[in-house]
Amino acid sequence: MTTVHIKPTPASPEEVVAVARDRAEVVIDAEARAAMAASRAIVDDIERDGRPVYGVSTGFGALASTFVAPERRAELQHALIRSHAAGVGDPMPKEVVRAMMLLRLRSLAMGRSGVRPEVADALAAVLNADITPWVPVHGSLGASGDLAPLAHCALVLLGEGWVLEDDGTRAPSAPALERAGVTPIELAAKEGLSLINGTDGMLGMLLLAAEDARHLLTMADVTAALSIEAMLGSDRPFMPELHEIRPQVGQAASAANIHKLLQDSEIMDSHREDLLHAVQDAYSMRCAPQVAGAARDVLDYVVQVADRELLSVVDNPVVLPDGRVESTGNFHGAPLGYAADFLAIAAADVGSISERRVDRLLDVTRSRGLPAFLSPDPGVNSGLMIAQYTAAGIVAENRRLAVPASVDSVPTSGMQEDHVSMGWSAGRKLREVLDNLGSLLAVELLAAARALQLREPMRPSPAAMVAIAAVERIADKPGPDQFLSPVIEQVRSLVTGRGLRADIEAATGPLR
Incomplete structure (x- = not known):
């Protein structure tokens, strides 16, 4: 355009x-x-x-x-x-x-x-x-x-x-x-x-945030699928018939993505009938679509609010075609403030469950055969230990940012404006949460790709092969420790950009 x-x-x-x-x-x-x-x-x-x-x-x-x-x-x-x-x-x-x-x-x-x-x-x-x-x-x-x-x-x-x-x-x-x-x-x-x-500032931030959130929620399905595959999880909880019996729209979309991403994997096939593995995976794996899907439903609500605001005249006073000039309260940002706060809560939780999968990938007692902290030589090398610290710190920050701004009215203008929306603050906060979510998904993408590399010679899913190839162009294969900060920053660009998703969809078909 x-x-x-x-x-x-x-x-x-x-x-x-x-x-x-x-x-x-x-x-x-x-x-x-x-x-x-x-x-x-x-x-x-x-x-x-x-x-x-x-x-x-x-x-x-x-x-x-x-x-x-x-x-x-x-x-x-x-x-x-x-x-x-x-x-x-x-x-x-x-x-x-x-x-x-x-x-x-x-x-x-x-x-x-x-x-x-x-x-x-x-x-x-x-x-x-x-x-x-x-x-x-x-x-x-x-x-x-x-x-x-x-x-x-x-x-x-x-x-x-x-x-x-x-x-x-x-x-x-x-x-x-x-x-x-x-x-x-x-x-x-x-x-x-x-x-x-x-309400133009609030609305502008909400529209830009919705655009970003829509992409990040799909990428959250991608990173979840890669982690589940790397931890020898099951793809059965994502079968469509299990989500038809709980007709939550976002959940079904997220589950469909994860199920599609896990197909045609030698790693998944290797343990499909193995009774040594858990009958049920941990919640951070099995309930990924329930969390990310609920966030999708919140995003749908946010889009509805934003669409209605785009239809609105939010001036005061307004000039009506019949010649009247009337004062209104349409400038009050409560609808946008609530929506921004709600989406910040949902996005913070998507980041939280992502970090839990990272922690599981790095823990030798729970990762189903992967080396400690995804280092082939743990002890001398720390692998991705501190990358998980970074993710944990971001999750804690997002929890603070998820505290609603829209309930924090402060009266102004000699008590004429005695109730305010704080919608601007809610919009700013939402953008920070989404920015942080991109970093959290980057840490998960890096950890999942490294874990899948450590499953060689078993071949991962086509989606995973695309993701691994993209990460390998940035980071070394599992081995001696390297300077991680620039690696995470570049992997973050893979998550927030559109190229990796397009390459994965070329291998798997469109994602929702």
């Missing part, structure tokens, strides 16, 4: 990802311009009538009852942006900022915000010029949406504030706009408020 057309209709998750990560060009269609122009005409009528309307002729938040004279209303909008751009801390990642700007543009284009098309043009111009506002990590409570983060974006449209340079530093926005041929805008009544009053 190289071009995304902005219409007075919802954007798709794929369009958000394309703009955020792949720098797709943004084009505003004529019907969106018409919708914005019609909405703006209503605001202009209110201005001429002189009646008090929140955000048009009044202050904001706890100052909502303060009337603002007509000659100061443009000044009011600029002051709003400057005062609300009050975030601190490191910059948010470029992809989050781009997603946020696109989603704000999408909301304005719905024709319920009362802004001129020129405001939307300014947002599109900054996106297309690949200019990224410097948006600090701290500042949003998910109350009236993501006020501070969006204000930092809006400030750049005025030729003020900072932009994020490619090297991670910040620079004044005015020279960056000038180099790109983008002219700063002057705001009219209500436009500053419409640029900052929305």
